[in-house]
Amino acid sequence: MDNNNTYNFLLSDLKNLRGVGTKTSNLLKKKKINNIFDLLWKLPRTYTDRSISAKIKDLKIGEIQTITIIPFKYNFPRVRNLPNRVFCKDDTGNIDCIFFNSFEGYVKKILPLNKEITISGKIGFYKNKYQITNPKYISENASLIKTKHNKYSLTEGISESVYNKIINQILRKLPELKEWHNQNIMNKFNQISWNQAILELHKPENIGKYQSDFYKRLAYDEILSSYLVHSDIRKKIKKIKKERKKFDLDHQKKILSKIDFKLTNDQKKTLSEINNDLKSNQKMFRLLQGDVGSGKTIVALMSAYNVVKAGFQVAIMAPTEILAMQHYKLANKIFDDIKINILSSKSEYKTKKKIKKQIPENQIDILFGTHSIFQSKIKFKNLGLIIIDEQHKFGVNQRKKLSDKGGKNCDVLLMSATPIPRTLTMTIYGDMDLSIIKEKPKYRKDVRTYSKLETNIKDVIEFIKKEITKENQIFWVCPLIEESKKIDHSSAVKKFEYLNKIFPNEVALLHGKIDMEEKNRILNKFLNKKFKILVSTTVIEVGIDFPNANIIVIENANKFGLSQLHQLRGRVGRGVKEATCILMFKSSLTENAKKRLKILKNTNDGFKVSEEDMKIRGYGDILGFKQSGIKMYKLADPVLNSDLFELAENEIRFMEKNKTDTSKYKILMKLYDQADILNDIV
Numbered sequence: 001m002d003n004n005n006t007y008n009f010l011l012s013d014l015k016n017l018r019g020v021g022t023k024t025s026n027l028l029k030k031k032k033i034n035n036i037f038d039l040l041w042k043l044p045r046t047y048t049d050r051s052i053s054a055k056i057k058d059l060k061i062g063e064i065q066t067i068t069i070i071p072f073k074y075n076f077p078r079v080r081n082l083p084n085r086v087f088c089k090d091d092t093g094n095i096d097c098i099f100f101n102s103f104e105g106y107v108k109k110i111l112p113l114n115k116e117i118t119i120s121g122k123i124g125f126y127k128n129k130y131q132i133t134n135p136k137y138i139s140e141n142a143s144l145i146k147t148k149h150n151k152y153s154l155t156e157g158i159s160e161s162v163y164n165k166i167i168n169q170i171l172r173k174l175p176e177l178k179e180w181h182n183q184n185i186m187n188k189f190n191q192i193s194w195n196q197a198i199l200e201l202h203k204p205e206n207i208g209k210y211q212s213d214f215y216k217r218l219a220y221d222e223i224l225s226s227y228l229v230h231s232d233i234r235k236k237i238k239k240i241k242k243e244r245k246k247f248d249l250d251h252q253k254k255i256l257s258k259i260d261f262k263l264t265n266d267q268k269k270t271l272s273e274i275n276n277d278l279k280s281n282q283k284m285f286r287l288l289q290g291d292v293g294s295g296k297t298i299v300a301l302m303s304a305y306n307v308v309k310a311g312f313q314v315a316i317m318a319p320t321e322i323l324a325m326q327h328y329k330l331a332n333k334i335f336d337d338i339k340i341n342i343l344s345s346k347s348e349y350k351t352k353k354k355i356k357k358q359i360p361e362n363q364i365d366i367l368f369g370t371h372s373i374f375q376s377k378i379k380f381k382n383l384g385l386i387i388i389d390e391q392h393k394f395g396v397n398q399r400k401k402l403s404d405k406g407g408k409n410c411d412v413l414l415m416s417a418t419p420i421p422r423t424l425t426m427t428i429y430g431d432m433d434l435s436i437i438k439e440k441p442k443y444r445k446d447v448r449t450y451s452k453l454e455t456n457i458k459d460v461i462e463f464i465k466k467e468i469t470k471e472n473q474i475f476w477v478c479p480l481i482e483e484s485k486k487i488d489h490s491s492a493v494k495k496f497e498y499l500n501k502i503f504p505n506e507v508a509l510l511h512g513k514i515d516m517e518e519k520n521r522i523l524n525k526f527l528n529k530k531f532k533i534l535v536s537t538t539v540i541e542v543g544i545d546f547p548n549a550n551i552i553v554i555e556n557a558n559k560f561g562l563s564q565l566h567q568l569r570g571r572v573g574r575g576v577k578e579a580t581c582i583l584m585f586k587s588s589l590t591e592n593a594k595k596r597l598k599i600l601k602n603t604n605d606g607f608k609v610s611e612e613d614m615k616i617r618g619y620g621d622i623l624g625f626k627q628s629g630i631k632m633y634k635l636a637d638p639v640l641n642s643d644l645f646e647l648a649e650n651e652i653r654f655m656e657k658n659k660t661d662t663s664k665y666k667i668l669m670k671l672y673d674q675a676d677i678l679n680d681i682v
């Protein structure tokens, strides 16, 4: 088969396989197994050894045994509930094969009289006789039975023997693919080919051999393919030639001299990386990543300002109206020589109409709003930059669409406050250039983090009483209780009632069932210090500055991962006041839980927290990336295989630097990424 036919085969419908009909194929599709390739990664968990056969006289009751027997008599009672029976023997004794609910014809076919048949199953003993009930492993060909049979975590409705038949069929037909790796890489995996590696992977005795050459080779294939796809997107975007943005840094200096703090070194560095992109003739596609409170907003606003000075318009979008408003207000405060406006669902009809008229006439330089700016049919006269804040949940495809959206002169800057482990950077953001702010503003103190048993809630209340007298504000987070599809807000409601009795008129409640407008009203009141305690499920907005809130209480804290706790904790401590985070627990902590907490207590560095979180929980779980459609590896594991991730990153950088022809990797990319593209949320 040439490579073309090969991937047609591998991507072909499962119904092309013997023994797979509509029913089985639908069951597999439910598990996202759509074609032959997908089935290759469905690995055995363990196996049943049916390779050694016994004589009837030595059978062990209750165990799975393999015997070779000769059927010599049938008994088909034709009475409901009575099973069909086949009397069988070997040279040491007798055994009955019992069949419930099976047709005479079938029984006769699989157990023909006076022939040697090999059979394997659990041995029973009834009325002084050995028996075996509804045996599934029966064949005249002993070698088909006398082997190790893989056990899979079964898809409902598909039996182990059917599964084995399907997989073995595929493995027998598995094509040889033309090697895509270079010699240097092949040396690292002991020259094992893709085909050989897959065969090894499915051998029962190889279950769990994560550090073997075949496993590593396949894991590396996966990693490299996703990096290659990303690299392709990045190259394509960079090929787009745009008009250089010309601006004088004196304007920037003037603005920066007016604000009441000095940029940190990382802020300076990232701003100049962005400025360089803006000035170049390649389209910018960059992510500004920084922990909560690291000061990304000012960097974004300054780059927007420079773009305006270069004669272009800018759109700045945030996930919520409150956050968009906060950015708009800040811009209003620091810029006095450009025209800015905000488009909000609350804007009056007249205002909206006016904005929609002014934008195409280039009468607005920076437009703020939510992501809905996208959907609305606003035509910018000369859009030069799109900035999207707090958007770690955009998948690759959405980002790609975003970059296409603005037209060829439009640069793109995304911002995310979600630190991710180093090994995952290329997997999640490999299509973009990265600017990272690690350093936090100097005056910023770490959030002090404590843990408390729920039974000691009185201590927490006393502490809060004191803080309230100092005019401080408090977030009180109750996680959602999720029972199947029903989401329960009752814990938040109860806590609200409890706290409201102790602090009358000082508590408000926020949860997912409250509509947007009401939510915004409550958040604005909290911002304006109209009440002291905000009880909420985890819906507190990301990104908003509540400079006066310096305490966060998180109930049932073990419901959250470390990164999530870190993000929640980042809601406080953005002002000058010292901030406190209190983690509450229902019962005393296990040693493991204590270890996790220690990490959180000892560091306020989100990157470190995310590394540790990944080690504990695996990468799929960190911060809901799963829902955002990031590449989910089938074999590769960023903790176990971190060396392979590094290897792939170096390889990609090398290829990009040397402009290596990547056409030989086409089949790899096609095979491995066909499924993931569909996973991107829209």
Ligand code: ADP
Binding pocket: 261, 262, 263, 264, 267, 290, 291, 292, 293, 294, 295, 296, 297, 298, 417, 441, 442, 543, 545, 574, 575
């Ligand atoms: P994030 O990176 O989470 O978006 P923000 O941009 O909202 O963070 O900044 C958080 C707070 O820190 C804001 O109140 C902002 O004014 C302040 N800030 C930003 N940069 C500095 C700095 N260099 N020195 C002092 N405070 C800063």
Ligand code: MG
Binding pocket: 296, 297, 389, 390, 417, 543, 544
């Ligand atoms: Mg922010």
